[in-house]
Amino acid sequence: MKLFLSLLFRNRLAAFGAVVLAIIVILAVLTPLLPLHPPNATNTANRYLRPLADGHLLGTDHLGRDLLSRLLWGTRLSLAVGFAAALIAGLAGAAIGVMAGYFGGRTDNVTMRGIDMLMAFPYILLALAIVAVLGPGLLNALIAVAVVNIPFFARNIRGVTVGIAHREFIDAARLAGMGHARILLTEVVPNIVPVVVIAMSTTIGWMILETAGLSFLGLGSQPPQADLGSMLGEARSALITAPHTSIVPGVMILLIVMSVNLLGDGIRDALDPRLRSGALARPMAATRVDRRDVPPAQGDGLLTIDALDTQFQIGKRIYKAVNQVSLDLRPGECLGLIGESGSGKSVTALSVMGLVASPPGVITGGAVRLEGQDLIGAPYEVLRSLRGRRVAYIFQDPLSTLHPLYRIGDQLTEAIRVHDPVSHAEAHKRAVKLLEDVRIPNAAARMCAYPHELSGGMRQRVGIAMALANDPDIIIADEPTTALDVTVQAQILALLDELRQSRGLAILFITHDFGVVGQLCDRVAVMYGGRIVETGPTAEVLAAPAHPYTRRLIACVPELGQGQRVLAAIPGLPPAVDQLPDGCAFAPRCEKARAACKSGEIALTGATRKVRCLYPEEAHVARAENH
Amino acid sequence: MSLALKTTDLAKSFDIGKRLFGPPRAQVYAVRPVSLDVAQGETLGIVGESGCGKSTLARMLVGLSPPSAGEIEIEGRALDRADPAAFGRLIQYVFQDPVSSLNPRKTIRQIMEAPLRQLHGMRGAALEARIAELFDAVNLRPEFLDRYPHEFSGGQAQRIGIARALAASPRILILDEPVSALDVSVQAQVLNLLADLKVEFNLTYLFISHDLAVVEAVSDRIAVLYFGSVVETGPAEKVFAAPRHPYTKLLADSAPVVGRPLGGAQSGELPDPLNPPPGCAFAGRCPRASALCRAEVPRLRAIEGDQFAACHHPRDA
Ligand SMILES: Nc1ncnc2c1ncn2[C@@H]1O[C@H](COP(=O)(O)OP(=O)(O)OP(=O)(O)O)[C@@H](O)[C@H]1O
Ligand code: SF4
Ligand code: SF4
Ligand SMILES: [Mg+2]
Numbered sequence: 014m015k016l017f018l019s020l021l022f023r024n025r026l027a028a029f030g031a032v033v034l035a036i037i038v039i040l041a042v043l044t045p046l047l048p049l050h051p052p053n054a055t056n057t058a059n060r061y062l063r064p065l066a067d068g069h070l071l072g073t074d075h076l077g078r079d080l081l082s083r084l085l086w087g088t089r090l091s092l093a094v095g096f097a098a099a100l101i102a103g104l105a106g107a108a109i110g111v112m113a114g115y116f117g118g119r120t121d122n123v124t125m126r127g128i129d130m131l132m133a134f135p136y137i138l139l140a141l142a143i144v145a146v147l148g149p150g151l152l153n154a155l156i157a158v159a160v161v162n163i164p165f166f167a168r169n170i171r172g173v174t175v176g177i178a179h180r181e182f183i184d185a186a187r188l189a190g191m192g193h194a195r196i197l198l199t200e201v202v203p204n205i206v207p208v209v210v211i212a213m214s215t216t217i218g219w220m221i222l223e224t225a226g227l228s229f230l231g232l233g234s235q236p237p238q239a240d241l242g243s244m245l246g247e248a249r250s251a252l253i254t255a256p257h258t259s260i261v262p263g264v265m266i267l268l269i270v271m272s273v274n275l276l277g278d279g280i281r282d283a284l285d286p287r288l289r290s291g292a293l294a295r296p297m298a299a300t301r302v303d304r305r306d307v308p309p310a311q312g313d314g315l316l317t318i319d320a321l322d323t324q325f326q327i328g329k330r331i332y333k334a335v336n337q338v339s340l341d342l343r344p345g346e347c348l349g350l351i352g353e354s355g356s357g358k359s360v361t362a363l364s365v366m367g368l369v370a371s372p373p374g375v376i377t378g379g380a381v382r383l384e385g386q387d388l389i390g391a392p393y394e395v396l397r398s399l400r401g402r403r404v405a406y407i408f409q410d411p412l413s414t415l416h417p418l419y420r421i422g423d424q425l426t427e428a429i430r431v432h433d434p435v436s437h438a439e440a441h442k443r444a445v446k447l448l449e450d451v452r453i454p455n456a457a458a459r460m461c462a463y464p465h466e467l468s469g470g471m472r473q474r475v476g477i478a479m480a481l482a483n484d485p486d487i488i489i490a491d492e493p494t495t496a497l498d499v500t501v502q503a504q505i506l507a508l509l510d511e512l513r514q515s516r517g518l519a520i521l522f523i524t525h526d527f528g529v530v531g532q533l534c535d536r537v538a539v540m541y542g543g544r545i546v547e548t549g550p551t552a553e554v555l556a557a558p559a560h561p562y563t564r565r566l567i568a569c570v571p572e573l574g575q576g577q578r579v580l581a582a583i584p585g586l587p588p589a590v591d592q593l594p595d596g597c598a599f600a601p602r603c604e605k606a607r608a609a610c611k612s613g614e615i616a617l618t619g620a621t622r623k624v625r626c627l628y629p630e631e632a633h634v635a636r637a638e639n640h
Numbered sequence: 641m642s643l644a645l646k647t648t649d650l651a652k653s654f655d656i657g658k659r660l661f662g663p664p665r666a667q668v669y670a671v672r673p674v675s676l677d678v679a680q681g682e683t684l685g686i687v688g689e690s691g692c693g694k695s696t697l698a699r700m701l702v703g704l705s706p707p708s709a710g711e712i713e714i715e716g717r718a719l720d721r722a723d724p725a726a727f728g729r730l731i732q733y734v735f736q737d738p739v740s741s742l743n744p745r746k747t748i749r750q751i752m753e754a755p756l757r758q759l760h761g762m763r764g765a766a767l768e769a770r771i772a773e774l775f776d777a778v779n780l781r782p783e784f785l786d787r788y789p790h791e792f793s794g795g796q797a798q799r800i801g802i803a804r805a806l807a808a809s810p811r812i813l814i815l816d817e818p819v820s821a822l823d824v825s826v827q828a829q830v831l832n833l834l835a836d837l838k839v840e841f842n843l844t845y846l847f848i849s850h851d852l853a854v855v856e857a858v859s860d861r862i863a864v865l866y867f868g869s870v871v872e873t874g875p876a877e878k879v880f881a882a883p884r885h886p887y888t889k890l891l892a893d894s895a896p897v898v899g900r901p902l903g904g905a906q907s908g909e910l911p912d913p914l915n916p917p918p919g920c921a922f923a924g925r926c927p928r929a930s931a932l933c934r935a936e937v938p939r940l941r942a943i944e945g946d947q948f949a950a951c952h953h954p955r956d957a
Contacts (some may be wrong), residue, residue: 162848181741184704188733190725190758203745353823379750383657468909469690487765498689498850503894507902525824528853555898569828571857573895576877582828586793 027279052080095221106166114174299367321379349534411476422460470501542598549622650710685859703727725795728915795826
């Protein structure tokens with residue numbers, strides 16, 4: 014709640030709206046207590062007094078009634094009617110939406126067709142029709158306004174409810190023996206309340222306006238009762254001679270609707286979870302760089318990541334997602350990067366081409382060199398010309414690189430032509446060749462397919478074809494097979510391996526599966542809590558892990574062919590990277606931890622095999638001595 | 641050995657292209673008639689690729705989705721398919737996504753109370769005591785009870801999900817990919833916990849996963865599903881080590897194993913459910929396929945001992 018208010022008031026316009034609305038509401042509530050003239054007391058001798066006239070602060074109207082008094086009473090009435098209409102429309106619409114969304118099927122079909130029919134009528138016509146049937150009067154105007162707004166709420170809430178009704182906790186409630194009524198009340202409704210509140214706060218202004226409109230036409234409040242619309246309507250005839258009689262209620266309507274809408278938009282934004290993470294600002298084209306010193310260039314690898322630090326700065330918290338990570342990749346080599354969720358694998362990969370979202374991401378140190386050229390802090394133009402052409406990405410979800418509404422063929426030719434201005438025909442030919450290269454059967458025909466027409470495995474092949482479009486030297490593959498079935502995974506891995514050999518590609522392969530690393534990668538780096546804890550040739554690391562974490566991680570993953578067995582679990586959880594312990598991040602879970610492990614910085618030591626541990630595993634030590 | 645769970649020709653079809661009135665345009669089978677036996681205290685592993693009907697089968701078994709045909713028997717008694725509470729007391733479900741299976745707006749205590757109140761009518765002190773007992777069983781601290789789901793890690797949330805399932809005091813637990821959403825180091829913790837609970841509460845498990853190694857590590861017996869049908873069943877140590885069905889062989893070869901060259905890279909995909917092939921569903925990808933395979937659906941039959949396969953030309957052991 015405190016967070017909600019602080020977010021709300023960070024938005025100046027919303028705060029302004031809230032203040033204005035609060036003043037108006039307070040005035041409306043206090044109206045009966047204020048020393049005002051009676052709103053309906055006529056005095057034809059004092060017609061059309063100008064504002065600031067004696068005893069009538071805002072003047073009088075055509076019957077000599079006090080405008081200030083009528084304004085406040087009218088505001089009171091208009092606000093009450095607007096809120097009531099919003100409440101009725103919100104509740105009725107939500108009820109319909111919840112029912113339709115929850116029960117689905119025929120119930121849903123029938124109600125939603127009905128709602129569609131209501132929505133097909135122009136708004137105000139429908140309201141007029143309802144009032145025409147019911148007869149003029151404020152209550153009928155309220156009903157009309159509420160009814161025309163029900164479809165909006167019903168549609169909105171139905172959409173949200175469908176999403177919730179398919180969530181697993183609803184199934185869980187059913188299994189716990191709850192009936193439909195109880196599930197609706199205790200499981201569904203609490204989850205849609207915020208949506209209803211948002212929808213109401215953003216529409217209440219319009220409902221006030223619509224009621225005023227009906228009153229203006231003489232269909233709402235009846236004389237002598239004042240509401241803002243009828244005041245405007247009555248003042249119409251004196252628009253030129255006594256403009257203040259129109260301006261006074263007009264300004265009030267403007268103020269109310271404006272303040273309500275500003276506040277409503279503010280509430281909507283403040284309840285939006287995306288804004289909570291501090292992503293209020295527009296994302297930058299490349300990750301923000303804020304580093305003090307640049308490590309000197311060394312070695313001549315194809316891609317060298319050197320002491321890279323990438324952080325997420327959210328409020329006061331600093332998440333050290335990537336912490337002094339160094340890796341190097343040689344031409345034609347496959348380097349595996351393995352670690353558990355949140356260990357920083359993806360952020361490492363995204364940092365290479367400045368793809369980490371900023372804010373909140375910041376690269377605070379280190380260098381990434383592509384054949385000696387530092388990419389960190391390179392101008393966006395340089396990065397863009399390299400993205401895809403020298404370094405290409407493959408993501409876990411190929412839909413994140415494929416646009417759902419374009420044919421895959423068009424997307425591929427587009428990708429080719431971004432970096433290479435060849436003719437359409439030439440690009441098309443190359444695109445077909447690429448699809449053949451990634452073993453898509455019937456490639457020429459598939460060029461016309463949309464992404465959703467392909468199976469997951471096919472889509473990932475297209476993702477690979479996209480990555481290959483500009484013949485890159487390096488492919489960074491972030492868990493490209495995690496979402497795929499084993500048989501499809503095997504196909505994709507074999508394909509990548511073959512492409513590596515035939516094209517001399519260097520691959521940085523991110524995964525959490527030791528089996529995959531063992532089959533595909535020449536070398537492997539193990540990450541834990543944002544740091545590399547061990548690297549070395551894959552076979553050696555897997556056979557004799559040096560870091561206790563690596564050893565225990567391997568031990569707790571079941572491997573096919575070992576039969577039924579008890580697994581050697583690692584107790585505890587991986588560390589949160591915004592509160593890393595001093596010393597070794599694995600110490601709280603390490604059975605070999607000693608006092609020395611819990612302070613200072615532990616270095617990554619060794620030559621071809623490096624390990625970040627004060628007491629590496631014996632098997633490894635023994636091996637190292639034999640060499 | 642008595643049977644805990646028995647299904648007879650359990651099947652589920654979905655209507656495609658529903659119309660407001662009149663019959664649907666087409667029907668697809670998500671689960672073709674499946675007959676399975678699970679013995680008391682046994683863990684039956686179910687593997688198969690996405691879309692093969694694993695979750696549909698599981699949802700039928702717990703009463704979340706009414707079968708189109710077939711029977712479910714629990715401990716020798718046929719289940720009343722209309723009453724979810726009747727299922728609830730005998731058979732419970734642990735969900736794949738631990739966080740989304742907990743209502744974000746309820747405290748853990750409220751979540752835990754629901755099955756105890758609804759299925760067992762517990763109230764007051766008895767309720768409190770039972771929750772404490774369950775929480776202890778899954779190694780969670782009692783102070784977690786007053787927190788909300790988003791405050792928990794995946795592993796903790798899955799323990800809560802398991803505790804909630806146990807609250808119904810079921811005889812059988814259906815575990816639908818219970819560790820797929822978890823980190824590998826946490827996965828092992830949850831698997832070990834499940835093994836302990838099984839002994840402690842004398843449970844029978846149906847363990848569904850796409851991860852062959854995990855299934856092999858936890859199961860007594862394994863059933864392999866392909867395109868809605870059981871294509872092979874057998875003891876866990878034999879199914880992947882000596883597969884009889886060519887599809888099981890393909891699965892086993894595809895699983896990444898350290899020190900084995902990349903393999904199983906055979907192309908081909910699941911058949912189109914709207915237009916299923918007349919014979920064996922695997923014929924399009926099968927190296928042993930014959931004319932017989934393309935014409936006649938193979939029935940599940942005993943190949944040797946307790947290893948069954950639905951194949952006209954099973955592999956030799
Ligand atoms: N956009 C973001 N805003 C804030 N924090 C983030 C963001 N992206 C990642 N992080 C944090 O950075 C850390 C490293 O995340 P990263 O995505 O690199 O992990 P990973 O190793 O790729 O995990 P996974 O196996 O789940 O893909 C995590 O603590 C994560 O919460
Ligand atoms: S440094 Fe110490 S605590 Fe860390 S892994 Fe090595 S032995 Fe364990
Ligand atoms: S029945 Fe025929 S096609 Fe099907 S798996 Fe057996 S051999 Fe292959
Ligand atoms: Mg990742």
